[in-house]
Amino acid sequence: MQSDSILRLVWIYPDLLSTYGDQGNVLILEQRAQRRGIPVQTIHVRSADPVPESGDIYLIGGGEDRPQILAAERLRRDGGLNRAVARGATLLAVCAGYQIMGSTFGGEEGQPVQGIGLLDIASGRGAGRAVGELAGEADPALGIPMLTGFENHMGVTRLGPGVRPLARTAVGTGNGDGTEGCYAGKTVGTYLHGPALARNPGLADLLLTWAVGAQLPPIDDSWYDRLRQERLTAVLPQQA
Amino acid sequence: MTQLPLRAQLASALGRTAATLSRATGRGDGSVIGGRIGLALEPDLLSQLARDRRLALVSATNGKTTTTRLITSALQELGDVATNAFGANMPAGHVSALASAKDAPYGVLEVDEKYLPAVIDATGAGVIALMNLSRDQMDRAGEIWLLAQKWRRALAGKNTHVIANADDPLVAWGASTAARVTWVAAGQPWKEDSWCCPECGGPLDRKGVDYTPPGGHVAGAAPLAMVPRPVEDDWACRECSFRRPQPSWFLDDDAVIDPRGQRWVLDLQLPGRANRANAAIALATAEAFGLPVQAALPRLREVRSVAGRYTTVERDGRRARLLLAKNPAGWLEAFDVLDRSLPVILSVNAQGPDGRDTSWLWDVDYRVLRGRPVFVTGERMLDLALRLDVANVPFQLVASFEQALAAQPPGKVDVIANYTAFQQIRAEFDRAV
Ligand SMILES: [Zn+2]
Numbered sequence: 001m002q003s004d005s006i007l008r009l010v011w012i013y014p015d016l017l018s019t020y021g022d023q024g025n026v027l028i029l030e031q032r033a034q035r036r037g038i039p040v041q042t043i044h045v046r047s048a049d050p051v052p053e054s055g056d057i058y059l060i061g062g063g064e065d066r067p068q069i070l071a072a073e074r075l076r077r078d079g080g081l082n083r084a085v086a087r088g089a090t091l092l093a094v095c096a097g098y099q100i101m102g103s104t105f106g107g108e109e110g111q112p113v114q115g116i117g118l119l120d121i122a123s124g125r126g127a128g129r130a131v132g133e134l135a136g137e138a139d140p141a142l143g144i145p146m147l148t149g150f151e152n153h154m155g156v157t158r159l160g161p162g163v164r165p166l167a168r169t170a171v172g173t174g175n176g177d178g179t180e181g182c183y184a185g186k187t188v189g190t191y192l193h194g195p196a197l198a199r200n201p202g203l204a205d206l207l208l209t210w211a212v213g214a215q216l217p218p219i220d221d222s223w224y225d226r227l228r229q230e231r232l233t234a235v236l237p238q239q240a
Numbered sequence: 241m242t243q244l245p246l247r248a249q250l251a252s253a254l255g256r257t258a259a260t261l262s263r264a265t266g267r268g269d270g271s272v273i274g275g276r277i278g279l280a281l282e283p284d285l286l287s288q289l290a291r292d293r294r295l296a297l298v299s300a301t302n303g304k305t306t307t308t309r310l311i312t313s314a315l316q317e318l319g320d321v322a323t324n325a326f327g328a329n330m331p332a333g334h335v336s337a338l339a340s341a342k343d344a345p346y347g348v349l350e351v352d353e354k355y356l357p358a359v360i361d362a363t364g365a366g367v368i369a370l371m372n373l374s375r376d377q378m379d380r381a382g383e384i385w386l387l388a389q390k391w392r393r394a395l396a397g398k399n400t401h402v403i404a405n406a407d408d409p410l411v412a413w414g415a416s417t418a419a420r421v422t423w424v425a426a427g428q429p430w431k432e433d434s435w436c437c438p439e440c441g442g443p444l445d446r447k448g449v450d451y452t453p454p455g456g457h458v459a460g461a462a463p464l465a466m467v468p469r470p471v472e473d474d475w476a477c478r479e480c481s482f483r484r485p486q487p488s489w490f491l492d493d494d495a496v497i498d499p500r501g502q503r504w505v506l507d508l509q510l511p512g513r514a515n516r517a518n519a520a521i522a523l524a525t526a527e528a529f530g531l532p533v534q535a536a537l538p539r540l541r542e543v544r545s546v547a548g549r550y551t552t553v554e555r556d557g558r559r560a561r562l563l564l565a566k567n568p569a570g571w572l573e574a575f576d577v578l579d580r581s582l583p584v585i586l587s588v589n590a591q592g593p594d595g596r597d598t599s600w601l602w603d604v605d606y607r608v609l610r611g612r613p614v615f616v617t618g619e620r621m622l623d624l625a626l627r628l629d630v631a632n633v634p635f636q637l638v639a640s641f642e643q644a645l646a647a648q649p650p651g652k653v654d655v656i657a658n659y660t661a662f663q664q665i666r667a668e669f670d671r672a673v
Pocket of ligand 1: 437438439440441442477478479480481482
């Protein structure tokens with residue numbers, strides 16, 4: 001953690017990008033930190049306000065085309081998130097927020113809109129909407145179990161050499177090339193809603209571990225496990 | 241009523257036959273099937289059926305069915321009213337509703353938000369009531385800002401009288417291109433979709449309301465969702481001139497204040513703030529038809545339950561009151577209706593009509609349920625279980641609604657269910673009671 005013993009979560013632009021239950025990712029990080037005795041402070045940053053640079057974990061969520069473009073413009077003008085990540089902060093970017101982290105993404109009419117360049121990716125608009133359950137094997141280097149979630153987007157994302165795919169899709173569309181999401185350093189991008197951390201407590205703990213800089217003791221995951229089991233069984237029937 | 245052209249008459253008659261068949265074979269209430277067949281035969285049928293009637297269209301994310309029912313009930317004071325009472329709110333349902341009441345001089349049609357522009361064009365309706373817009377079934381409903389923009393285009397240049405909620409910025413924006421708008425201060429408890437200006441994207445400032453994040457949650461502190469008094473509910477963009485229009489009707493707690501400043505205590509049978517807001521819109525709409533409040537209000541008070549919403553079903557001495565909540569704003573309104581002293585059963589599905597993505601559960605602040613027995617069921621009970629666990633709301637998981645009901649002591653219990661979960665409960669009890 002940054003300096004003191006409080007874990008600082010920074011939720012970026014909930015007034016623009018929180019359309020798909022994105023608050024859930026914040027609540028889950030709070031819960032999983034607090035159940036390990038780590039005190040948490042959560043800061044909600046409205047889009048009219050500057051992004052503080054002293055956070056430990058930054059979160060940005062999904063939303064509609066127009067708010068996505070507004071968010072990208074404001075983040076670029078503000079620069080606070082880029083400085084925080086350069087300083088070593090952890091970042092989880094979901095769906096529209098994920099696309100913003102790249103060099104470009106597709107706007108309302110498919111026109112390219114400039115991102116903020118925190119991930120080596122470029123997104124455009126696909127032919128159709130990818131809507132439904134997604135499941136995929138996480139990159140082995142991350143040491144977390146299969147990812148599960150719900151995707152709802154029109155994006156096609158090309159990964160550059162500066163990032164690794166977060167997962168190989170078994171079910172669903174993800175980036176559109178058989179992979180889903182990506183990561184580089186302590187920045188993770190994903191198309192997964194559900195929310196992503198509700199469906200994947202392993203990913204939540206990975207972010208916490210990066211931020212805290214130490215391994216975390218296990219906690220009771222029984223509700224998470226039952227939900228994961230049910231969802232994975234529903235989409236991968238042969239596996240059950 | 242003017243004679244319909246022969247082809248339209250035939251189409252309409254065939255539609256009615258199909259609806260009768262559908263009812264007879266138990267494949268639904270018949271209201272949509274009849275309309276679909278009619279529309280396939282005669283695309284202009286809706287226009288022809290709408291001609292020479294005084295029509296009101298009713299649209300919103302939440303409260304469409306109830307408000308349609310309230311306005312219908314009021315206008316019956318004036319004469320026969322054609323209406324899609326079963327919530328079949330797309331053009332097929334409108335054809336069916338109008339065809340089955342050919343001689344009714346009035347019509348009140350509930351309209352799906354997405355279909356509103358097409359139905360405005362087809363019917364040329366003289367009055368349109370618009371209540372609220374919020375996130376709803378994101379995997380299929382699409383984007384509400386785009387929706388409001390389509391409303392603007394559909395209303396521009398038409399000779400339509402719109403009755404709209406001035407407290408919902410997106411509705412105010414969507415309605416403001418209309419030639420004539422009667423603004424109603426009907427309140428907006430759910431604000432998470434309107435912190436930014438629909439006109440320019442700038443921040444919206446609200447008088448007396450600080451920004452609260454979705455669900456009202458801040459770690460370490462636990463302020464409950466603020467529900468400000470509607471009359472204080474002013475808003476304005478910080479960066480452009482878009483601001484709350486001046487209302488002429490106000491919802492004021494348990495009463496409505498009309499444009500002449502007279503305060504009418506509503507005293508509805510329908511429970512909750514949301515229904516008082518619906519009634520405020522209904523009274524303003526009735527007045528647009530020339531029906532004064534003193535004539536309309538007694539009609540609104542007669543409405544007891546709407547398509548099963550708010551009805552009480554009973555089994556073995558357990559009396560369950562059914563509340564429908566389809567999206568986060570709807571859950572907030574349902575919590576407002578709950579009896580704090582009673583246990584509550586929550587049932588959540590994720591079938592097509594519900595939206596297959598359950599992420600929205602995380603937009604709902606369930607902490608208001610702490611301190612009462614909570615039972616969780618439905619096809620997606622595990623999603624809800626984790627959500628409640630993270631919110632520190634103790635609950636009991638139950639395999640089915642029947643078991644949840646049987647687990648109650650004899651007496652009253654409240655039930656909140658989303659769309660298909662609600663329909664499943666109704667189907668079960670229609671057979672049993
Ligand atoms: Zn503005």
